[in-house]
Amino acid sequence: MKQVLQHRIDATFAHYDVNRNGVIELADVYALANRLLLAFGEPASSERGRELVEAYDRFWEAIVGHCGAGRDGRIGPRAYRDAMIEAFVEGGPINVDFLEVVRALLDIADTNGDGRVDAAEFRVLLKARGLSEAECGLAFSHLDLDGDGAISVDEYVAAVRDYYTNPAEDTPGSWLYPEALQRT
Incomplete structure (x- = not known):
């Protein structure tokens, strides 16, 4: 069980390490935003843009605080894994800050403001995070639980929580990063 969750966390580390230097730094977090x-x-400078950057900033503060790295520090894969296990698997204090990032992401992706993210909006979101076109479609098809052609903020937040806490291989959250699923 724990090995599956650790593998998933390791897969997300690669998405945060934007410059691919083996550590996550504040510059990576801002580059992703x-x-x-x-x-x-x-x-x-827009309200939604500021909210996204501020949410990423709070997440960074929380995770470096947990790791003892300091604001300008660097977080390696092991420290990131330990922090995310505390945040989600064990339900620690980082949880709230991380979920703010998730909500801010969906707010940016919801370009028409209807409170849901359709397949095209979701594809833009995941491609910007480094997933392939095929992975985007695969993830969307598993996250659109009610088949209405859109993912609500609540569905996405539930999927993120599921990704980090449920080691089962065919749950909606397990499809957030299909490449992680393929390697488990």
């Missing part, structure tokens, strides 16, 4: 803002054409 900027990549998402650019993908959706959202200025960082």
Whole structure:
């Protein structure tokens, strides 16, 4: 059980290590936020843009605080894994900050403001995070639980929580990063 969850966390580490230097730094976090803002054409100065950057910033503060790395520190794969296990598997204090990032992501992705993310919006979100076109479609088909062609914020938040806490291989959350599923 724990091995599956650790593998999933390790897969997400690669998405946060934007510059691929083997550690996550504040610059990686901001680069990911900027990549998402650019993908959706959202200025960082807009309300939604500021909310996304601020949510990522709070997440960074929480995770470096847990790791004892300091704001300008660097977080390696092991420290990241330990922090995320505390946050989700054990339900520690980072949980709230991370879920704020998840909600801010969905707010940016919800370009028409209907409170849901359709397949095209979701594809932009996941491609900006580094997933392939095929992985985006696969993830969406498993996360759209009611088959209405969209993912609600609540569905996505539940899937993220499921990804980090449920070691089963065919749950909605297990499909957030299909490449992680394929390696378990």
